[in-house]
Amino acid sequence: MKPILRAVRLTKVYENEGVRTPALQGVDLEIVPGEFTAIAGPSGSGKSTLLHLLGCLDKPTAGETWLGERRTDQLDDVSRAHLRLREIGFVFQAYNLIPVLTALENAAFVLELQGVPREERNAKAMAALEALGIAELAHRRPNQLSGGQQQRVAVARALAAQPRVVLADEPTANLDSKAGLSLIELMKKLNEERGITFLFSTHDPRLLEHVKRIIRLEDGRVVADERVGAA
Amino acid sequence: MWGLAWRNVWRHKTRSFVAGGAVAVAVVFTLVFFGFVTATMNGMVEVLTSESGHLQITHAQAKEAQDFDARLIRNAAEVEMALLKELRGVRLRRLLEVPALISGETRARGAMVVGMEQDEALGERFAREYVAAGRLPAPGSWDEIALGQALAKALQVELGDPVYVFAPGTDGWGAAAYTLVGLLDFPQTSHEIQAAYLSLEGAQELAAPGAVTRLQVHLAAERGAPTDALVEETKARATALLGEEVLVETWREASPDTAALLDMMDPVMTVFSFFIFVLAGLMVVNTIYLSLVERIREFGVILAVGADRWRVMRMVVAESLTLVLAGTAVGLLAGGLLIASWADGFRMPGFDEVMAEYGLPLVLYPSVTPVQVAVTVTFAIFTALAAALWPAWVAGRLQPVEAMRHAA
Numbered sequence: 001m002k003p004i005l006r007a008v009r010l011t012k013v014y015e016n017e018g019v020r021t022p023a024l025q026g027v028d029l030e031i032v033p034g035e036f037t038a039i040a041g042p043s044g045s046g047k048s049t050l051l052h053l054l055g056c057l058d059k060p061t062a063g064e065t066w067l068g069e070r071r072t073d074q075l076d077d078v079s080r081a082h083l084r085l086r087e088i089g090f091v092f093q094a095y096n097l098i099p100v101l102t103a104l105e106n107a108a109f110v111l112e113l114q115g116v117p118r119e120e121r122n123a124k125a126m127a128a129l130e131a132l133g134i135a136e137l138a139h140r141r142p143n144q145l146s147g148g149q150q151q152r153v154a155v156a157r158a159l160a161a162q163p164r165v166v167l168a169d170e171p172t173a174n175l176d177s178k179a180g181l182s183l184i185e186l187m188k189k190l191n192e193e194r195g196i197t198f199l200f201s202t203h204d205p206r207l208l209e210h211v212k213r214i215i216r217l218e219d220g221r222v223v224a225d226e227r228v229g230a231a
Numbered sequence: 232m233w234g235l236a237w238r239n240v241w242r243h244k245t246r247s248f249v250a251g252g253a254v255a256v257a258v259v260f261t262l263v264f265f266g267f268v269t270a271t272m273n274g275m276v277e278v279l280t281s282e283s284g285h286l287q288i289t290h291a292q293a294k295e296a297q298d299f300d301a302r303l304i305r306n307a308a309e310v311e312m313a314l315l316k317e318l319r320g321v322r323l324r325r326l327l328e329v330p331a332l333i334s335g336e337t338r339a340r341g342a343m344v345v346g347m348e349q350d351e352a353l354g355e356r357f358a359r360e361y362v363a364a365g366r367l368p369a370p371g372s373w374d375e376i377a378l379g380q381a382l383a384k385a386l387q388v389e390l391g392d393p394v395y396v397f398a399p400g401t402d403g404w405g406a407a408a409y410t411l412v413g414l415l416d417f418p419q420t421s422h423e424i425q426a427a428y429l430s431l432e433g434a435q436e437l438a439a440p441g442a443v444t445r446l447q448v449h450l451a452a453e454r455g456a457p458t459d460a461l462v463e464e465t466k467a468r469a470t471a472l473l474g475e476e477v478l479v480e481t482w483r484e485a486s487p488d489t490a491a492l493l494d495m496m497d498p499v500m501t502v503f504s505f506f507i508f509v510l511a512g513l514m515v516v517n518t519i520y521l522s523l524v525e526r527i528r529e530f531g532v533i534l535a536v537g538a539d540r541w542r543v544m545r546m547v548v549a550e551s552l553t554l555v556l557a558g559t560a561v562g563l564l565a566g567g568l569l570i571a572s573w574a575d576g577f578r579m580p581g582f583d584e585v586m587a588e589y590g591l592p593l594v595l596y597p598s599v600t601p602v603q604v605a606v607t608v609t610f611a612i613f614t615a616l617a618a619a620l621w622p623a624w625v626a627g628r629l630q631p632v633e634a635m636r637h638a639a
Contacts, residue, residue: 052632078539082537088537090535092532096529098235101235110536114537
């Protein structure tokens with residue numbers, strides 16, 4: 001199967017006031033459709049940077065990134081924004097919902113950016129909320145939801161537009177262990193039932209028991225690529 | 232986008248109320264300013280035209296002529312009949328202005344003796360405006376005179392006293408005695424010290440039988456003051472009718488300084504209002520920029536999930552427009568109600584003397600035209616766009632990863 005995400009000798013070096021800090025050093029990686037993959041590693045190992053580069057949020061210092069058949073590391077800002085909008089779903093550590101919008105409106109936000117008519121986007125967003133088991137919370141604002149509920153809304157926002165891949169940067173880091181585990185199980189269920197490709201970063205070893213593949217990073221390098229569980 | 236902008240605007244209610252309130256105050260101030268200046272301008276035109284007519288007809292060489300005779304329109308009756316026949320609905324005031332020496336029992340002064348005849352409505356208005364005591368000379372009377380109060384004081388004469396007028400070198404009697412029947416109170420003291428009024432017939436017998444020096448044409452419009460177009464059109468008809476022996480001037484031509492002043496008011500008003508909106512705009516810039524700075528992470532997320540920089544800039548502009556247009560709507564409502572409350576006229580207590588001295592009406596009728604409302608709204612929209620420019624530019628330059636790491 002052709003990879004949906006690919007990194008080739010991917011390198012990222014941050015420069016701040018003349019100080020160079022390497023975040024990724026020649027990472028090679030392929031993710032095929034339908035995978036449920038975790039990027040594991042300690043803080044500062046480059047997990048978030050790798051997700052940002054694969055998700056067209058940032059540009060590498062060297063190397064290549066690919067989304068399907070398309071090389072993305074050389075695209076301009078507008079083209080990368082277009083790819084993020086149409087092909088990639090994002091979930092962030094701090095939920096990052098828009099506080100003045102309801103859960104339904106947050107879930108529909110990416111669809112609104114895509115220009116989907118209101119009725120259609122509300123229907124799709126509601127379906128995403130139902131899939132995540134929070135349809136009854138559709139009209140609540142983020143400040144009326146628990147952390148776990150907010151992160152489910154964030155996942156619903158990522159899924160509602162039916163992207164080719166969902167990238168999640170430490171999605172459970174702000175949740176208690178029970179809520180974190182529940183979210184990962186939900187994501188895994190969506191992966192298994194709908195074939196949605198998930199790639200997420202975590203430093204919580206308990207969550208790694210639920211994934212099919214673990215890519216371990218240390219100091220910006222892939223030190224292990226393990227296929228586990230039911231894969 | 233607009234719904235989101237509306238909700239974002241009210242995240243910080245106090246700040247938005249202050250900025251939106253500043254816009255509302257700017258709109259109210261602008262409308263009231265437009266209303267009062269327009270009312271003042273209209274009032275000045277009304278005062279001016281009620282005194283001098285919308286058109287003035289004089290002898291073609293009257294301005295250059297040194298001699299009294301050269302300023303006379305001798306066929307006044309023919310001219311008057313032709314005008315009334317051709318220009319239906321107009322009202323005429325006929326004037327014979329005679330430079331003369333005027334004296335009481337003990338004192339004498341140089342004065343401009345004016346013989347005046349006019350239709351009833353103009354006469355009533357003149358009497359209402361200017362007669363302080365007694366009355367105007369009766370139409371057709373040969374022995375009655377009214378004087379400016381200052382002139383009467385200078386001559387030491389009172390109502391009922393004899394007044395003597397000498398106009399040597401003219402075609403009439405050249406001298407006559409009159410009884411003082413009225414005292415006139417003019418806003419301009421310089422006019423009051425020279426003003427002496429006879430009936431037209433009385434003045435003609437004194438100086439120029441059958442002649443006038445000036446005919447004033449007063450136009451009436453269905454609503455409000457006659458437009459400049461109507462005045463110009465009437466002038467063209469009168470000129471064609473009367474030929475080259477007379478000079479027909481509009482009130483603008485006859486009073487070029489006043490006309491220039493009035494023409495200057497529109498641009499002055501516009502510039503003044505513009506600066507008011509600039510001040511309000513600074514409040515809006517502050518509000519929108521602070522709102523942006525506090526939500527850098529949120530904008531980072533919006534960029535991350537796929538919004539391009541133009542979309543983000545549009546969101547900032549939409550918030551600015553929402554805030555300003557909300558303030559504008561409130562301002563239009565408040566300003567409209569305020570102006571409507573003055574529909575029956577606004578009289579500034581204690582300022583009658585000042586208003587009269589400057590040739591202004593004592594009662595103002597503030598109103599705004601659709602064009603003035605459109606100018607106000609245009610300024611508001613311009614304010615919103617200008618205020619959003621800098622914040623939108625900052626938002627458009629955000630990089631999603633850096634923005635999401637931003638600590639508010």
